[in-house]
Structure formats: structure tokens, C-alpha cells
Amino acid sequence: MNNLSHPDWENPQVVGINKLPAHATLIPYPDEATALTCRRDESPYFLLLNGQWKFQLVANPAAAPDGFYRPDFDVTAWAELTVPGHWMMQGYDKPIYTNVKMPFPVNPPHVPADNPTGLYRHTFTLPADWQGRQVFICFNGVESAFYLWLNGQPIGFSKGSRMPAEFDLTPYLQPGSNTLAVMVIRWSDASYIEDQDYWRLAGIFRDVYLYATPKVHILDFFARTELAPDFRDATLKVQATVNFYEREAPTVYRGKSSAFAPGPADYWVSMQLYDAEGRAVFDQPISRPVIVSDWNPTRVNLVQAVAQPRLWSAETPYLYTLVLSLKNTAGQTVEAESCKIGFRRVEIKGREILINGQPVLLKGVNRHDFHDRLGRAVPEETLLADIKLMKQFNLNAVRTSHYPNDTRWYELCDQYGLYVIDEADLECHALYNKLAHDPQWTHAFMDRGQRLVERDKNHPCVIFWSLGNESGYGPNHDAMAGWIRGYDPSRPLHYEGAISQYSALLNATEMPVQADEHIPGQEQETGRRLGWQQGFLATDVVSPMYPSVDHIIAYAQDPANTRPLIMCEYAHSMGNSTGNLKEYWDAIETYPGLQGGFIWDWVDQGIRQVDSQGREYWAYGGDFGDEINDGNFCLNGLVAPDRTPRPALYEYKKVLQPVGVKSIDLSGLIQLEITNKQYFTDLSNFTGTWEVAVDGEIVQQGDLPVLNIPPQSSRQVKLTLSQPNLPPGAECFLTVRFFLAADTPWADKGHEVAWEQFKLPFAAPLPLKLTxxxxxxxxxxxxxxxxxxxxxxxxxxxxxxxxxxxxxxxxxxxxxxxxxxxxxxxxxxxxxxxxxxxxxxxxxxxxxxxxxxxxxxxxxxxxxxxxxxxxxxxxxxxxxxxxxxxxxxxxxxxxxxxxxxxxxxxxxxxxxxxxxxxxxxxxxxxxxxxxxxxxxxxxxxxxxxxxxxxxxxxxxxxxxxxxxxxxxxxxxxxxxxxxxxxxxxxxxxxxxxxxxxxxxxxxxxxxxxxxxxxxxxxxxxxxxxxxxxxxxxxxxxxxxxxxxxxxxxxxxxxxxxxxxxxxxxxxxxxxxxxxxxxxxxxxx
The missing domain is CATH 2.70.98.10 (Beta-galactosidase; Chain A, domain 5)
Structure with a gap:
């Protein structure tokens, strides 16, 4: 295939060929009622292609058999591979774990000639009722680069492993059976900017699906919720993009696709909002005509006031369903689209990040997409298990380290209530500053920032856009930041590299950096000397990695520091670890300007293996013959690879608990001060109990009064208990506990959310001595x-x-x-x-x-x-x-x-x-x-x-x-x-x-x-x-x-x-x- 003679996979300025522009995750529905379900499997115009695909692994792209993509090429002898999945997790090639070092010689944009390449074949039957519609294919995640063919015809090429790649299949579809062929190349120039601290795995690892739209189609929409200054009322502003398609095939493979063409102009876009019970919010749908001027994609703006909407927060994740309908002049629904939205505002005032006007503390963790048997092909039940565990252990925030997660993750965070720092798929740790300053890589940087924002812009859970991780700092980041700020000013920006003193040192001295030169923690020592007053173009927060407690306190005490501080990584939880969390959180709750942090990290990235004696264990770097590796540095989780909580997670739960208790008087009538640390809900969702134990044996217990304490408020309560008769040498403890008063989506009634314990100063006789x-x-x-x-x-x-x-x-x-x-x-x-x-x-x-x-x-x-x-x-x-x-x-x-x-x-x-x-x-x-x-x-x-x-x-x-x-x-x-x-x-x-x-x-x-x-x-x-x-x-x-x-x-x-x-x-x-x-x- 002649296009393989040109190494697209070694050209950073080629991020895709015939790949469609990014947009919000949308599925076409036939009518408003179906769209209201927000379930893609309810749409007759959605077809999931997951399952068993034919597969063959070859040494490099040039080793692919001639014509393997043609339907008449015999693949009956090929193996079958599960999609989504990585071929390394299914018996082919080997996983490689490295943190900083590249797994091959560094010479960007070039990659080794020995470049394992996976060849995939799959057939599908085109539904009969899709005739006459525009048909698209979406690959939600493919690592690292891939070519696509349909029925022997070249369709396109893509890089960007953790973002969707969509292509228009319409010109080459045929009734009945159709044959897809995919060539996945393990290493590409994109590998240099996907140098994250994780297992290097390749393959089609997220969903692959088809969807069919009418010839006039709602291509995209951006829903903005603007709250009034008093947060009572709101305005919903939706900008929808309508596209028009032609039936003819694109005339050029490598050039600009001719998918856009003139079409009918007599259409209306209609908008209705539904509450969580499915009731329409607007008396009548809000409609606007589609005005076509040059037959290009046309934008339609819809605006409507919303009286006293219920606001979204991690504590109260109330979601509305927005349904957009495209109607013709006869009033018939041509297409409907939908998504869940939440009304909330994110802003920074002074040194405070405000969610709906409140300086919420971010009680967070960094999370890799990882499964111990499936790699980054993480099933929904694991995503849900992660979210429920996070909520049960009092976390309220997650950083998608260091790439966009599966789209379902954000839907679940919207639903269950987690704040998300959404991070671009960008890390060039081995080269650090070099690529951030190289104009040959500007397009690749920009593409990753734009596609992140376009896909996830409608998710209320996303409160920050992050420009990536450990990629130095340079003009390419500022370019990303400029575009994002212009397109979505409703969310602040995060990027640790912009305030990293290691980046500043390299920029100041033009020091060369080697792949193994950057030692974690080195930049913090420099930061103590230089401070964090830089990077204002690229980040709205100071987000250091692994600062000391003294360091963050010193920052908060210096009025010259004008931005909020969030530790994007801290409390490295490798093995038996995570000491002195209490000191961190005592500081965070004491000093304004400190607004939390994200522990590194959520799950041990151990790959499940079985030895010759049938004993299971988890493997790490070097266990697969991967000579360039970073050993067990991938094992930093608050939970084990199978999601069993580590003891450190119980410590984190305690310091994050939403209820605080202080003793006012323990010597006479027991008097306590109970503080509601939440920002949006009172304590009526919790019940409280108390118990008195003598040497661990409970001797008295009772219930606390109804806890209707407002957010960020305290109330004193008195406990009526009698002083127990203490045996010689005995100790007496009072323990107060708080539980969910009712079932929630993430835990059952009776789940313990907080506790506090006090040693009571009751006098016991002196212990008896040995005689x-x-x-x-x-x-x-x-x-x-x-x-x-x-x-x-x-x-x-x-x-x-x-x-x-x-x-x-x-x-x-x-x-x-x-x-x-x-x-x-x-x-x-x-x-x-x-x-x-x-x-x-x-x-x-x-x-x-x-x-x-x-x-x-x-x-x-x-x-x-x-x-x-x-x-x-x-x-x-x-x-x-x-x-x-x-x-x-x-x-x-x-x-x-x-x-x-x-x-x-x-x-x-x-x-x-x-x-x-x-x-x-x-x-x-x-x-x-x-x-x-x-x-x-x-x-x-x-x-x-x-x-x-x-x-x-x-x-x-x-x-x-x-x-x-x-x-x-x-x-x-x-x-x-x-x-x-x-x-x-x-x-x-x-x-x-x-x-x-x-x-x-x-x-x-x-x-x-x-x-x-x-x-x-x-x-x-x-x-x-x-x-x-x-x-x-x-x-x-x-x-x-x-x-x-x-x-x-x-x-x-x-x-x-x-x-x-x-x-x-x-x-x-x-x-x-x-x-x-x-x-x-x-x-x-």
C-alpha cells in the first residue's frame, strides 16, 4: 500500500488523515422520547462493534501482508482477539513499564524499525434501515497510531491514543456485509508525547461503534449554564452546530475531506430541558431556524432563562437532561440528540477556587485507567466500583492522570458527584522542555488540547482543563492555553509544568536534559529557592508536586502569592506509605489559599499473573523481559490492583471526613462541638451515635440529636451519660460516629462517613501491682x-x-x-x-x-x-x-x-x-x-x-x-x-x-x-x-x-x-x- 512509504507515524504535524473534527459525545436518536433516555443502546442508529476480531501481529508496518485489508484476503488462519483490548494482555508481544525513560532510543520524531504492528479484520452487517443515512465509525481509544480501511478502500489515519477518532464511512459502504481492516502501530512520534508513568500497551482498547445520521445532522453542541450572582436563577445557553452532507465519496484520500456539502436549509433546532424526574422545565420547547449562508456547518444559538434550578456539585450532583431536536418545516423530528447537564459555576477569586460561590476543598486522587487483567480496557463495572469506593472514602475529586479517560467515566462522575481535573493526553517526560519549544510539535500539542475540550465540554464534573503533565513549559503550552481560554472561559486552567522550578531552570539555562535526568522531587528543592511566581498564561492555580507541609504553609502565609494552591500530586502511596496525611490536612483546613490535593495515586498498576505452581501474583516492570523498565514504581495505589482498599485509604477517609467533632467539656456534662464541613448540604443526611467503652467494652451508648447543622457551621451538643465505675487501671473512651441516614447511589443506609474519639478523663483506681x-x-x-x-x-x-x-x-x-x-x-x-x-x-x-x-x-x-x-x-x-x-x-x-x-x-x-x-x-x-x-x-x-x-x-x-x-x-x-x-x-x-x-x-x-x-x-x-x-x-x-x-x-x-x-x-x-x-x- 503506497501510503506506507511515507511515515505518517513519524511526522508530528500529521495528527490524522480524514479524521473528523472533534465534538461532544453524541448519539443520534429518532425522536425526543428515545433521546430522553440518554442510552445509546436504545437508538436504532447505533451499532457497537466490540467483540472478537481477527488479528495478526507482525514485526513492523512494512511486514504486513500485501492486501490484508481487502475483503478477499483470507484471514481464516488468523487468531481472534477481543476488542476492546490490548494484544499484550492477550498473549502477544510484551507489556513494558517505564516512568520517565522511553522504551526505545530517543530520536524524535523517529521510532524503531522494530515496531510491533497489529493487523485487525472485522466484518459487520449494515442495518437495512440505515440506507440513505450518513454512517460514521468511532474508535474511542487506539494506541499508538492506526490506519483504517473499509471494503479494501483507505479511509483514514489517526494518532492520539486516548481520544476518539471518527471517520465518515458512507462513500464506501455496501448493503449487507462490510469488511473493516485496521493497522495499529505500537510506536509513533506520538509516543514521545504519551510518555506517561504507566504500562506501554497497544491495541484497540476502547469501544468501537457505528452511528448513522440523517443528511442534515446536529453535529455538535455546547451547553453553557450561567448562574445569577445570587446563584438562584440561571440562563441556559446552547450553541448547536448543524451539518449538511452529500452522497458522493471524498475525491482525495490525503487531502481535505469533501464530506461537507450544500443541503436543505428549511430546518429548525428545538431545545427542551427535563428535570431528574423527566418533567419538562420549559413551557414550550425553545426553537430557532437553521440559517444557511455558505452551506458550511451552521451554528444555531438557543438561550433560555431557568428559574431556580437545582445546582450541581459533588455533594448534590443533580442532573438535567438536555434534548435537542432537528425538525423540518413540517414539524417532523429529523433527529434528536441529548446529554446530561448540570447547573454550576466554577471561578477563582483571589486565592480561592469557588464552586457555586463556595471555596470547596478538593479531596482528590490521581487515577490511571487500569485493570489488572485488561490494562486500559477498563469495563464499566470497574469504573463504577472506583467511583463508589471514592465516594465511600470521602473523596470528592479526581485528576485523570495523565490523559482523557473513557467517556463513560465522565458520565459516571456527573451522576455520582466527583470534581474532575480533565487532563490532556500530553506528557513528554523523557524530553521535558524540548518539545514544548519546538514549532514542529505545536500542532500536536494544540490538537490534544482542543480535542479534550471539545469532547468533554458539556460535563459538569469537569472543573479544570489540564494541559498535560511533566512536559516542561514552553510556547506550545501557551498556545493551548490561549485557545482553551478563548473557547471555554467558564473553566480555569491547570498545568503543573508552568510553575515547576525544574522547567524554569531549564528555560533559564537552556540545559540539555537526558531521558533519565529528571529525578522526582528535584524541582521542589529548586522551588524552595525561587518560589512559584510564574506560568500565569498557562495555569490559574499553583499546583506543585510533592511539596512538604512546611512548604505549602509558607506559600499560604506569603501575601505575595496570589493564586490558590492545589497539590496536583502528593503523598506518594507506593507500597506501605502515605504518612503524615493529618499534617497536610491540618494545614489545608487552617490556611486560606490551600485548597486540597490529589494523592498519587488510586490503583496499583500490577498485572495479574499465575506462576508454574498455579499461584497468582501481580507483575511489575521487568517481569516480562522488558529490559528498560522502572520496576515497581507503578505500584502506588490507595487500592490494590483488584480494588481492595489499602490501609492508607482508611487514613485518607478519616482526614477527609465531612463532619468534625471537638470536645468542649469532657470532665463534667459531656459537651461537643459538631462542625458540618460540607459546603452545600446540612447534616440531616446523616445520623449520629455515641458510645462509651471501658477498655474496649461498650458500657453506654445513645443517639445524637437530629443533625440539621447548615453547611460550614457548627453546633454544640450535650450528651447525658453517667460516669462508669472503672476497675483499677482501666481507660474510658467516648466515640462519636456518623452514618448515612438513607440509601444513596454510592452506599447503603448505615454506611459510616465520619467518627471521632476522645479519652474521657474519668479517674480510675491505680492498677494493682504484682505482689x-x-x-x-x-x-x-x-x-x-x-x-x-x-x-x-x-x-x-x-x-x-x-x-x-x-x-x-x-x-x-x-x-x-x-x-x-x-x-x-x-x-x-x-x-x-x-x-x-x-x-x-x-x-x-x-x-x-x-x-x-x-x-x-x-x-x-x-x-x-x-x-x-x-x-x-x-x-x-x-x-x-x-x-x-x-x-x-x-x-x-x-x-x-x-x-x-x-x-x-x-x-x-x-x-x-x-x-x-x-x-x-x-x-x-x-x-x-x-x-x-x-x-x-x-x-x-x-x-x-x-x-x-x-x-x-x-x-x-x-x-x-x-x-x-x-x-x-x-x-x-x-x-x-x-x-x-x-x-x-x-x-x-x-x-x-x-x-x-x-x-x-x-x-x-x-x-x-x-x-x-x-x-x-x-x-x-x-x-x-x-x-x-x-x-x-x-x-x-x-x-x-x-x-x-x-x-x-x-x-x-x-x-x-x-x-x-x-x-x-x-x-x-x-x-x-x-x-x-x-x-x-x-x-x-
């Missing part, structure tokens, strides 16, 4: 390196050579198979450092490995054993810890006091003055035998939590299992921790248990994996649970932070090298005979 005098005597026996301490029903054996407990049995049941030993190590989180790249010297993991924390070996220097009382034996050990090849030492003095009751009190003094930023942890680790599976604790839970991520975990009494503590991060790492643990128990089926507590609340975890197990594994299928239980009891564990891409752990959450002193208690018991709650209240 050895009332205990049975102990027998101390020493033989060689072993010392045995026995009571009536237990025995503890101490190994002098190892300097720790060798075994501990109770009623003949082993409780410990490995005694407590000092533990300073944890299986590195992704924020600690990347296991795939442990030599990164800027990471804490590197420091830890250099200090040998993963291989510390302790040897006793001295051991003393004494029995000061018949009921007490005391063992004191001085240990020296050192790793092979490491000169630094850690000393550990441990005193174990064994009581006749079976209590074992372990006092520890640790000197760890190592040259480190922080220690991973300071605590003890030990192992229980198999069978101690029941796990109960009184502390924060029920989910995993850490000292800088425990705001969303309430103090309570929780019952679970050891197996359920494991959080299966795609890259195995430290997990399962609990903070502020007063006590915990591990119990077997016979009811024999071990209780652990501390002189002060501990951090603790119970697992079937050691830290070494987790650290050595690279995927979940490499983990085999041990039958034993590994119990970690920590004085303190380092927080999580966000240093995989952003600020590290805050200073107050580090474990600084130095001296630590802490005391733990172990106590065996039988559940039927002793209550661990009672035991835990004792002191020593």
Missing part, C-alpha cells in the same frame, strides 16, 4: 549454658550462650520457640528504599544496609542470674551487637524478671548511637509455635497503622487472626503494624494464650513471615507462610513518610539513633480461667 509474696515459689536449676526457672504450671529455659530465652512452656504447651531478641530492622518499605535498587545512597535503606542492621548478631558479654525472693528470679544480660564488616556496635542490657505467677517482665536498655538518619525500629522480636492463631489486641485498629498514619485507626478491643494481619503489598515489605497497643494476646484452639503488654503503649505486629522473608521476596507468590507466629513488640517504629517520591518521614516520627529504655511483660493464661483484660490491668 510476689502471694505467688508460688520458683525453682531455679542451672546446668552448663542452661538455666531453668519452674513454677507450678510453667517452665522458662534461658540460654546463657545466646543471652536470651530458649523456651517457655505453660501447662505443657510451648509458648515460645525463639525467645525475645533485640530487633532494629524491618523489611524496607518502598519509602525506606527500593529493594530493586538498594544502592541508592539517598535512601534510608542504603544507610541501614551499610550499618548492617539486616544482619546484626548479638553476643552476650556477661550474664548474671539471681533469686532475690523465692517467687522471683532475675536474669541480666549485657549483649554486644555487630554486623560482619561493620565497625559500629549496638549494646543491649536486658533484665528478665520471672515471677511465680508466670509473669515475665523484660527491661531493656539499648544504646544504638549509629550514624544514621533514623533507625527502622527499636523493639523485641520472638516466635511462638504453630497454632497461636487467634490475635486480640487493645490499641489502634482494626487495620494496619503506624505512628504517622494512625489518625484513621480508633483505639478499641479487636479480635482477629494472625493470618489476617498480613497486608499483601505487591512488593512484599513491612506490614501489619499496630500502634498504641496497651496489650495483646495470642491464643491457640485449646485456649492457652500468651499476653504481652508494655509499661507504656507499644507498637506490635503478629505475622507468619519474618522481616527477612518479606525483604527477600520480590512478589507475593514468593512468600510461604511459616507455621510459627512472629511477634514483634516495639518501643517505637519509624513512621512511613512518602520518600519514594516526595518528602521523607517528618522528624517527630523518626527513631533517632541513641539510647532507649523500655519494659515489656509476657504472661501465659488459659482463656477459660482468666480474663486477659483483667490481667492486663496489673502493673509491675
Amino acid at each position: 510476689p509474696e502471694h505467688m508460688p515459689p520458683l525453682t531455679l536449676t542451672q546446668s552448663g549454658e542452661r538455666a531453668s526457672i519452674s513454677g507450678p504450671d510453667f517452665e522458662l529455659v534461658f540460654d546463657r550462650g545466646a543471652g536470651r530465652i530458649a523456651s517457655f512452656t505453660y501447662q505443657g504447651q510451648p509458648l515460645l520457640v525463639e525467645g525475645p531478641k533485640l530487633n532494629l530492622w524491618r523489611a524496607a518499605t518502598d519509602n525506606d528504599g527500593f529493594k530493586l535498587w538498594p544502592d541508592r545512597q539517598d535512601k534510608m535503606l542504603y544507610q541501614w544496609l551499610q550499618a548492617g542492621l539486616d544482619r546484626l548478631a548479638f553476643q552476650p558479654e556477661r550474664v548474671t542470674i539471681e533469686q532475690p525472693q523465692p517467687q522471683v528470679v532475675r536474669l541480666t544480660t549485657w549483649l554486644i551487637g555487630q554486623a560482619p564488616g561493620c565497625p559500629e556496635e549496638v549494646t543491649h542490657q536486658q533484665t528478665i524478671t520471672v515471677y511465680g505467677s508466670g509473669d515475665v517482665v523484660i527491661e531493656n536498655t539499648v544504646d544504638a548511637n549509629l550514624k544514621l538518619t533514623t533507625l527502622p525500629r527499636v523493639g523485641l522480636t520472638m516466635q511462638l509455635p504453630a497454632g497461636f492463631e487467634t490475635f486480640t489486641w487493645f490499641g489502634r485498629g482494626p487495620h494496619e497503622n503506624y505512628i504517622d498514619r494512625n489518625t484513621g485507626a480508633a483505639v478499641g478491643l479487636y479480635h482477629s487472626t494472625v493470618a489476617e494481619q498480613h497486608v499483601p503489598y505487591v512488593m512484599p515489605q513491612e506490614n501489619g503494624n499496630k500502634t498504641e497497643v496497651r496489650w495483646l494476646t495470642l491464643t491457640n484452639q485449646a485456649g492457652v494464650g500468651l499476653l504481652a503488654s508494655g509499661a507504656n503503649p507499644l507498637e506490635a505486629s503478629a505475622s507468619h513471615y519474618t522481616a527477612d522473608d518479606l525483604y527477600r521476596a520480590r512478589h507475593t507468590n514468593e512468600l510461604t507462610p511459616r507455621p510459627e507466629v512472629i511477634l514483634n513488640l516495639d518501643y517505637r517504629q519509624c513512621g512511613l513518610g512518602g520518600a519514594s517520591c516526595g518528602p521523607g518521614t517528618l522528624p517527630q516520627y523518626l527513631v533517632k539513633p541513641g539510647r532507649y529504655h523500655f519494659t515489656l511483660r509476657l504472661r501465659p493464661f488459659v482463656a477459660e480461667k482468666e480474663n486477659p483484660v483483667t490481667i492486663s490491668r496489673q502493673s509491675w
Whole structure:
């Protein structure tokens, strides 16, 4: 085919051939009643072509068989491929994950000659009643470039993977069967500006469909809703575009299409608006004549006042249905079109983004279109699951990072209520500033901005247009911004690159940039020196990536900063991550000008695989032989690839909750201040309850009064409760909870939306102390390196050579198979450092490995054993810890006091003055035998939590299992921790248990994996649970932070090298005979 001799796929000025201009997503309907459904499958003029297509993969475009696009070319031996879908996800070629680096040598606009190319064939039958109509085909998503043929005739060419490509098929259609052929080219010049942080996947991955219009047709319309200053009334302004078609075929393939031609002029466009119940809003439809002057597409303006419309917001996503009808002079409906619209205003005043006049905080997340088996061919049920989860976890905004999503996504966001930053399919991270300044690429930049706006302009959920991501900043962005501002001044612009100090530095110095040179976070350090006063042409907001809490506060406090600040990316949630969200949101809710942010990101982009033993796991970069890759940097989700919420999402839900509660008086009559943090609805949609718990057991509870608190208002409430009689050493907590009062589209009645907890200052008697005098005597026996301490029903054996407990049995049941030993190590989180790249010297993991924390070996220097009382034996050990090849030492003095009751009190003094930023942890680790599976604790839970991520975990009494503590991060790492643990128990089926507590609340975890197990594994299928239980009891564990891409752990959450002193208690018991709650209240 001679057109392949000219590399359209290596020419950035060719964005399409015969591709139709962009327009809003519209489907023709035969009448107004059908159009009112807004369901495309109800239209007789819509035909979905999804399904099984014939497919063959060839090495490059030139390797395509001659004439494969002709109907008589035999494809019976070809495979079948599901459309929509990627061929990499169906057994052909390989997925490639990279973040910044291009997956091939950088030489824009050229791409490798080795360029996998997918050949598709599909036949369809033209409906008989489509004769005489204009027929179009729409490809909603094809990556990266493609040619199209119909019945052997060339139709067109397209680039722009995440935007629709439409073509007029009319001239080459035939009655009955028709044959489509598509050549999809994996790499094109467009790949350089689609260099997003994601899997590189190719194919026809979104819907393909046909639609048929009359020869006079509503081509497009733009519905604008203008609200009065008081937001009571509105004006609906609709500009419709009517087109006229001829029957003859276009005369030129590569030139301008001759699809537009003169036609009848005696038509009217009629407009009616319907409310959510299907009632007409206007007394009569609003109609205007179609005035034809030059037979080109003709615009018709319709304007109508709307009295007191219900406004759209994320809290109240009220939608109207707009129906446009094209009528002839006889009043007959030639065609009807429709879409959902919402009345709302977006504006910026000073340093505030206002939605319908209110400075709404954007509680957002970045979201890639991704499915763990289907790639970016995301089915509607997954889109809906994402939206429902976001709403259930108190999110109200999403950034379509970093490309337009499927059109259905926006319809669902309109319906369910999410604010959207709609982002152009534009990222040239590997080249950064270069293409933004190159006039050869201006057309490609402009095309992506224009097509984004034209497609999504009628969606009320879209509150910002974004010019793309990490593409530097240059004149091409300003050109995009200028066109968008002129076409749609109703929405502000967003673009992080315009305020990026990295962009500014490159522009100022004309520094060359290499593909691997841009390190995330580098521009923020420059930003601290230069500020964010730039890029006003291209962005209306300051939208930094990964700023620190101090940085955004400093911005807000400086009156010279005149724009709102929204963190377009922050709190990088890679693996076990997302620390100090509370500090971010305390700042956001305190300082005007800070209006929220978008966590990176929503879902782990792990591809589901099955190993040779049938075990499922999720793969990441490098797992498919993709030599250029960025490893597991694609795993940053608040939810797992299967949409299971990660523990961090519960933290986010808490800091975003729509109800705030403060204590006014907790000492006498309980008095609380309840704040409605919403902007448009009162709290009558919620019910509230309160409960008082003593050591986790609820002793009183009741309902809050009716919550009709107006938006952004507070009210004080008083609770009538009696002070409970507290046992010695008991704690008392008040927890207030708020629930949905009725079913909503995104959650059922009773769904919890917010909670707050207060420790009540009720005085409890001092805890009872252990009194050895009332205990049975102990027998101390020493033989060689072993010392045995026995009571009536237990025995503890101490190994002098190892300097720790060798075994501990109770009623003949082993409780410990490995005694407590000092533990300073944890299986590195992704924020600690990347296991795939442990030599990164800027990471804490590197420091830890250099200090040998993963291989510390302790040897006793001295051991003393004494029995000061018949009921007490005391063992004191001085240990020296050192790793092979490491000169630094850690000393550990441990005193174990064994009581006749079976209590074992372990006092520890640790000197760890190592040259480190922080220690991973300071605590003890030990192992229980198999069978101690029941796990109960009184502390924060029920989910995993850490000292800088425990705001969303309430103090309570929780019952679970050891197996359920494991959080299966795609890259195995430290997990399962609990903070502020007063006590915990591990119990077997016979009811024999071990209780652990501390002189002060501990951090603790119970697992079937050691830290070494987790650290050595690279995927979940490499983990085999041990039958034993590994119990970690920590004085303190380092927080999580966000240093995989952003600020590290805050200073107050580090474990600084130095001296630590802490005391733990172990106590065996039988559940039927002793209550661990009672035991835990004792002191020593």
C-alpha cells in the first residue's frame, strides 16, 4: 500500500488523515422520547462493534501482508482477539513499564524499525434501515497510531491514543456485509508525547461503534449554564452546530475531506430541558431556524432563562437532561440528540477556587485507567466500583492522570458527584522542555488540547482543563492555553509544568536534559529557592508536586502569592506509605489559599499473573523481559490492583471526613462541638451515635440529636451519660460516629462517613501491682549454658550462650520457640528504599544496609542470674551487637524478671548511637509455635497503622487472626503494624494464650513471615507462610513518610539513633480461667 512509504507515524504535524473534527459525545436518536433516555443502546442508529476480531501481529508496518485489508484476503488462519483490548494482555508481544525513560532510543520524531504492528479484520452487517443515512465509525481509544480501511478502500489515519477518532464511512459502504481492516502501530512520534508513568500497551482498547445520521445532522453542541450572582436563577445557553452532507465519496484520500456539502436549509433546532424526574422545565420547547449562508456547518444559538434550578456539585450532583431536536418545516423530528447537564459555576477569586460561590476543598486522587487483567480496557463495572469506593472514602475529586479517560467515566462522575481535573493526553517526560519549544510539535500539542475540550465540554464534573503533565513549559503550552481560554472561559486552567522550578531552570539555562535526568522531587528543592511566581498564561492555580507541609504553609502565609494552591500530586502511596496525611490536612483546613490535593495515586498498576505452581501474583516492570523498565514504581495505589482498599485509604477517609467533632467539656456534662464541613448540604443526611467503652467494652451508648447543622457551621451538643465505675487501671473512651441516614447511589443506609474519639478523663483506681509474696515459689536449676526457672504450671529455659530465652512452656504447651531478641530492622518499605535498587545512597535503606542492621548478631558479654525472693528470679544480660564488616556496635542490657505467677517482665536498655538518619525500629522480636492463631489486641485498629498514619485507626478491643494481619503489598515489605497497643494476646484452639503488654503503649505486629522473608521476596507468590507466629513488640517504629517520591518521614516520627529504655511483660493464661483484660490491668 503506497501510503506506507511515507511515515505518517513519524511526522508530528500529521495528527490524522480524514479524521473528523472533534465534538461532544453524541448519539443520534429518532425522536425526543428515545433521546430522553440518554442510552445509546436504545437508538436504532447505533451499532457497537466490540467483540472478537481477527488479528495478526507482525514485526513492523512494512511486514504486513500485501492486501490484508481487502475483503478477499483470507484471514481464516488468523487468531481472534477481543476488542476492546490490548494484544499484550492477550498473549502477544510484551507489556513494558517505564516512568520517565522511553522504551526505545530517543530520536524524535523517529521510532524503531522494530515496531510491533497489529493487523485487525472485522466484518459487520449494515442495518437495512440505515440506507440513505450518513454512517460514521468511532474508535474511542487506539494506541499508538492506526490506519483504517473499509471494503479494501483507505479511509483514514489517526494518532492520539486516548481520544476518539471518527471517520465518515458512507462513500464506501455496501448493503449487507462490510469488511473493516485496521493497522495499529505500537510506536509513533506520538509516543514521545504519551510518555506517561504507566504500562506501554497497544491495541484497540476502547469501544468501537457505528452511528448513522440523517443528511442534515446536529453535529455538535455546547451547553453553557450561567448562574445569577445570587446563584438562584440561571440562563441556559446552547450553541448547536448543524451539518449538511452529500452522497458522493471524498475525491482525495490525503487531502481535505469533501464530506461537507450544500443541503436543505428549511430546518429548525428545538431545545427542551427535563428535570431528574423527566418533567419538562420549559413551557414550550425553545426553537430557532437553521440559517444557511455558505452551506458550511451552521451554528444555531438557543438561550433560555431557568428559574431556580437545582445546582450541581459533588455533594448534590443533580442532573438535567438536555434534548435537542432537528425538525423540518413540517414539524417532523429529523433527529434528536441529548446529554446530561448540570447547573454550576466554577471561578477563582483571589486565592480561592469557588464552586457555586463556595471555596470547596478538593479531596482528590490521581487515577490511571487500569485493570489488572485488561490494562486500559477498563469495563464499566470497574469504573463504577472506583467511583463508589471514592465516594465511600470521602473523596470528592479526581485528576485523570495523565490523559482523557473513557467517556463513560465522565458520565459516571456527573451522576455520582466527583470534581474532575480533565487532563490532556500530553506528557513528554523523557524530553521535558524540548518539545514544548519546538514549532514542529505545536500542532500536536494544540490538537490534544482542543480535542479534550471539545469532547468533554458539556460535563459538569469537569472543573479544570489540564494541559498535560511533566512536559516542561514552553510556547506550545501557551498556545493551548490561549485557545482553551478563548473557547471555554467558564473553566480555569491547570498545568503543573508552568510553575515547576525544574522547567524554569531549564528555560533559564537552556540545559540539555537526558531521558533519565529528571529525578522526582528535584524541582521542589529548586522551588524552595525561587518560589512559584510564574506560568500565569498557562495555569490559574499553583499546583506543585510533592511539596512538604512546611512548604505549602509558607506559600499560604506569603501575601505575595496570589493564586490558590492545589497539590496536583502528593503523598506518594507506593507500597506501605502515605504518612503524615493529618499534617497536610491540618494545614489545608487552617490556611486560606490551600485548597486540597490529589494523592498519587488510586490503583496499583500490577498485572495479574499465575506462576508454574498455579499461584497468582501481580507483575511489575521487568517481569516480562522488558529490559528498560522502572520496576515497581507503578505500584502506588490507595487500592490494590483488584480494588481492595489499602490501609492508607482508611487514613485518607478519616482526614477527609465531612463532619468534625471537638470536645468542649469532657470532665463534667459531656459537651461537643459538631462542625458540618460540607459546603452545600446540612447534616440531616446523616445520623449520629455515641458510645462509651471501658477498655474496649461498650458500657453506654445513645443517639445524637437530629443533625440539621447548615453547611460550614457548627453546633454544640450535650450528651447525658453517667460516669462508669472503672476497675483499677482501666481507660474510658467516648466515640462519636456518623452514618448515612438513607440509601444513596454510592452506599447503603448505615454506611459510616465520619467518627471521632476522645479519652474521657474519668479517674480510675491505680492498677494493682504484682505482689510476689502471694505467688508460688520458683525453682531455679542451672546446668552448663542452661538455666531453668519452674513454677507450678510453667517452665522458662534461658540460654546463657545466646543471652536470651530458649523456651517457655505453660501447662505443657510451648509458648515460645525463639525467645525475645533485640530487633532494629524491618523489611524496607518502598519509602525506606527500593529493594530493586538498594544502592541508592539517598535512601534510608542504603544507610541501614551499610550499618548492617539486616544482619546484626548479638553476643552476650556477661550474664548474671539471681533469686532475690523465692517467687522471683532475675536474669541480666549485657549483649554486644555487630554486623560482619561493620565497625559500629549496638549494646543491649536486658533484665528478665520471672515471677511465680508466670509473669515475665523484660527491661531493656539499648544504646544504638549509629550514624544514621533514623533507625527502622527499636523493639523485641520472638516466635511462638504453630497454632497461636487467634490475635486480640487493645490499641489502634482494626487495620494496619503506624505512628504517622494512625489518625484513621480508633483505639478499641479487636479480635482477629494472625493470618489476617498480613497486608499483601505487591512488593512484599513491612506490614501489619499496630500502634498504641496497651496489650495483646495470642491464643491457640485449646485456649492457652500468651499476653504481652508494655509499661507504656507499644507498637506490635503478629505475622507468619519474618522481616527477612518479606525483604527477600520480590512478589507475593514468593512468600510461604511459616507455621510459627512472629511477634514483634516495639518501643517505637519509624513512621512511613512518602520518600519514594516526595518528602521523607517528618522528624517527630523518626527513631533517632541513641539510647532507649523500655519494659515489656509476657504472661501465659488459659482463656477459660482468666480474663486477659483483667490481667492486663496489673502493673509491675
